[in-house]
Structures are given as C-alpha cells and as structure tokens.
Amino acid sequence: MANATVCMSEELYQILETLEKPEVRHSLQRLLEKLPNVEQTIESAENVVDFGKSVLTDDKTVDRYEQFVATYNVGSETITAIVQLMEKLPKLVQIIHQLENIIDFVTVVLQDKQTTDYTMNNLKSYADPYVEKGKTGLDFLKMVQQRAEEKPQHINVFSIVKWMKDPSVQKSLNYVQSALDILKEKN
Structure with missing residues (x-):
C-alpha cells in the first residue's frame, strides 16, 4: 500500500508540475471560459x-419518405451515375x-459595330467570287434552257458527227474518258 501511495504522489507531483506551466494554465483558463458554449453545443447535438x-x-x-423515394428511380445505377457526375x-x-x-x-464582338463591319466585309470578299461564279453558271443554264425551248432542233447522226469536230466537245469527251479510265483502274 505504501508503494501505491508513492506512485500516486509521483503522478500527482507530475500533474502539479504540468499545471504550473503558463501555457497550460492559459489553455485551461480559456477552456473553462468556453465551457458554457461547449455545453450548449452538446445539448444542441443531443x-x-x-x-x-x-x-x-x-x-x-x-412511410412518407419511402413513398417519396419509391417515386424516383434511385437504384445502384443512379447512385453510380451521380458519383461519376460528381467526379x-x-x-x-x-x-x-x-x-x-x-x-x-462573342457578345462583345457582336456589339462592336466596327468589328462586325470588318468581319462581314472580309467574309464578303471571300464569298463574292464564288457567288459570282454561281450566278454566271445559273445565267448560262437559263440561256441554254431558253434557247432549247425557243429553237427546238432535229438531231440526227450527222449532227452528232458534226459536234464531234468541235474542240470544246472533244475536250469534254476527253474528261469523260479520263474519268472512266480512272474508275476502271480503281475497280
């Protein structure tokens, strides 16, 4: 029993020694001051x-919660998808x-009249040649259609032979022949 008393007095001595340190006393004082707040927090948690x-x-x-959850398709696939989405x-x-x-x-650019005018002018300068070629092609087709409707011609074998001598027909037929040769090589 005397041995137990000596051990207790050593432990008590160590505790008193620790309590004599200023930082420990200061911490204990702050803890004691905050104890009412700690008690309120614990009561709130309870x-x-x-x-x-x-x-x-x-x-x-x-039952109401189960009905609420049952109305939604919340299965493992949904939860997995939610987790993947969160990742x-x-x-x-x-x-x-x-x-x-x-x-x-884009909003700033569109609101700036000078920039939109500059962009539109540049686009127009690139597109104009193609638009002109398209118009020329359409005009040509309209002229061909109009002439064919105004002056219908009787075409015979002699007319076709006469056409064959025309250089533009020869050039066009050359393109057709080249295309056929290339198609034959690919097959």
Missing part, C-alpha cells in the same frame, strides 16, 4: 440526435467557364 431518433421511429414519417464536376465547371468566356467575347 437535440438533433433525439429529433433524428424520433423521426426514424415515427412510422408515418418513414466530373470540376472538369464540367472548367468547360462552363471557358464557354462563358467565349460567349462574353
């Missing part, structure tokens, strides 16, 4: 836990930020 227990034991509430959210947010920057840029 109230939340009690409320949770009450809700989980209330059959009416549990991809940082990348999606990054893409959305980039899209917002692009939209802001």
